[in-house]
Amino acid sequence: MKSEVLKIRSTVYEAVDMFFRSNGFYEVSPPILTSFSCEAACVGGSDLVSVNYYNKKAFLSQSGQLYLEALAMQLERVYCMGPAFRAESTLLATHLSEFWMCEAEMINISFDDLSHNISSLLTTIIGVVLEKNSSDLEKLGVNVTEFDKITKKQIPQITYSDAINILRKESIPIEWGDDIQSSHELLLSKYFDNLPLMITLYPRALSSFYKQVCPDDSKLTLSLDVVAPSGFHEIVGGSMRENDVECLRKTLQMSQSDISPYEWYLETISSNPKKHGGFGLGIERLVTWLCNLNTIQDAIPFPRTKEILWP
Ligand code: 4AD
Numbered sequence: 001m002k003s004e005v006l007k008i009r010s011t012v013y014e015a016v017d018m019f020f021r022s023n024g025f026y027e028v029s030p031p032i033l034t035s036f037s038c039e040a041a042c043v044g045g046s047d048l049v050s051v052n053y054y055n056k057k058a059f060l061s062q063s064g065q066l067y068l069e070a071l072a073m074q075l076e077r078v079y080c081m082g083p084a085f086r087a088e089s090t091l092l093a094t095h096l097s098e099f100w101m102c103e104a105e106m107i108n109i110s111f112d113d114l115s116h117n118i119s120s121l122l123t124t125i126i127g128v129v130l131e132k133n134s135s136d137l138e139k140l141g142v143n144v145t146e147f148d149k150i151t152k153k154q155i156p157q158i159t160y161s162d163a164i165n166i167l168r169k170e171s172i173p174i175e176w177g178d179d180i181q182s183s184h185e186l187l188l189s190k191y192f193d194n195l196p197l198m199i200t201l202y203p204r205a206l207s208s209f210y211k212q213v214c215p216d217d218s219k220l221t222l223s224l225d226v227v228a229p230s231g232f233h234e235i236v237g238g239s240m241r242e243n244d245v246e247c248l249r250k251t252l253q254m255s256q257s258d259i260s261p262y263e264w265y266l267e268t269i270s271s272n273p274k275k276h277g278g279f280g281l282g283i284e285r286l287v288t289w290l291c292n293l294n295t296i297q298d299a300i301p302f303p304r305t306k307e308i309l310w311p
Contacts, residue, residue: 001301004136005291008129009299012283012290015128016081016102019121025077025104030064032083036261038063039086039208047087049097060085063280064103066210066265069241072105073272079104081283091306093295094182094233096284098304105278111222111240114277115198118226118236119155121281122196127151129290142292150195155226157198163188177203182233189229196235200224209251211239212277222277232289238279245270 020027037048039062048059064082071078081102088095106117126147129137137144158166160180167174167184174184180199189197202223204213211221222240227233242248245266252259287299297303302311 001298002140002291004133004139005287005293005299006301007136008133008291009283009287011129011132012125012287013081015125016079016121016281018128019124020077020079020104023077023117023120025079026075028068028071028075028078028080030061030067030071030080030082032061033058034061035059036066038065038210047089049085049087062086063101065105065278065280068103068105068278069210069276070265070268072107072276072278073268073274076107077104084280088306093297094285094288096296096300096303096305099285099296099300100283101280102283103278103280105276107274107276109275109277111200111224111277114238114240114279115157115200115224118198118224118238118279118281122155122226122236123151125286126290137291140291142290146194147290153195155196155198156192157200157224158188158192159201160199160203160220161201163199166191177205179206182231185227185233186231189227189231192229194229196226196228198224198226207239209248209255210241212242213244213247224279228285228289230289233285234282235285235289236279236281238277240275240277241269243269243273243275245273 033053035058048062051058051060061084063084064080068078068080081100083098084101085098088097130147134144163180164174164176166188170187172184201214201220204219204221207221207223211223214220214222224238225234226236228235248266252262284296284299288296293299
């Protein structure tokens with residue numbers, strides 16, 4: 001891994017801590033060993049990595065989110081930087097089996113507050129990297145002016161439905177309800193001056209069980225993704241969280257044969273039905289984009305994929 005990339009990665013960590021600590025967040029540590037899946041309980045979710053735990057089956061965390069939600073009920077604003085594990089079945093330049101994710105959870109926020117926090121985090125990180133690592137970026141051949149432009153603008157937003165309409169106008173064969181693919185994201189970012197793009201209000205059928213159903217349209221969730229420009233793929237995924245325990249239970253039952261491992265979470269939500277939301281930022285996806293790398297494997301010192309478990 002290039003030393004310039006290592007240095008930029010270290011600055012990203014520094015900027016993440018700076019942002020959260022100066023905005024009243026507490027750093028917390030969710031467990032890595034778990035007994036349930038956070039993300040597989042949804043359509044198209046990636047597979048769990050299982051481990052033998054005292055002769056019982058356990059899993060490596062896909063996301064600390066559900067624990068962060070519980071901790072946010074106590075501390076209001078929490079964040080963590082932790083590893084996430086996903087047994088991705090296909091080998092892609094954008095996917096690792098082990099990656100690092102910065103996650104945050106906030107109580108008493110609106111969907112607008114959530115998107116505002118994500119935009120501010122991203123512009124803070126880019127600003128700090130530009131300040132500390134401009135010569136590293138130049139050595140990597142990165143167009144620094146493009147990143148400078150991002151720090152001066154709001155991240156544009158578009159709804160999922162509008163994104164589908166744009167793609168259809170561009171003669172892309174896509175229907176409402178389909179997943180937006182990387183090639184589509186590339187086309188969409190060109191519509192928005194090659195800035196990162198926030199896509200909001202995804203169909204419920206594409207959403208994980210914990211995403212809050214839109215109060216004025218039950219086909220949608222109060223969800224968002226941020227996609228990096230130039231085909232660098234999704235860097236952030238977030239949402240408001242569902243507070244209706246019966247709705248959570250029903251959605252879980254549609255994808256899980258046994259929902260008992262989620263009972264503690266359902267209990268946490270039912271005893272603290274507070275409006276809350278949060279997000280996860282993939283560190284290697286961000287570094288791949290910031291450093292203009294060809295593959296995500298160059299954004300982490302010892303990558304782990306389906307094919308790579310060495311050294
Ligand atoms: O969108 P995802 O799946 O969201 C969650 O895990 C939420 N539970 C986070 C939360 O709300 N607290 O993943 C979040 C981000 C993605 O946007 C992407 O940047 C990154 O994690 N990511 C990956 N990075 C590398 N390799 C993979 N296989 C990744 N899967 C997700």
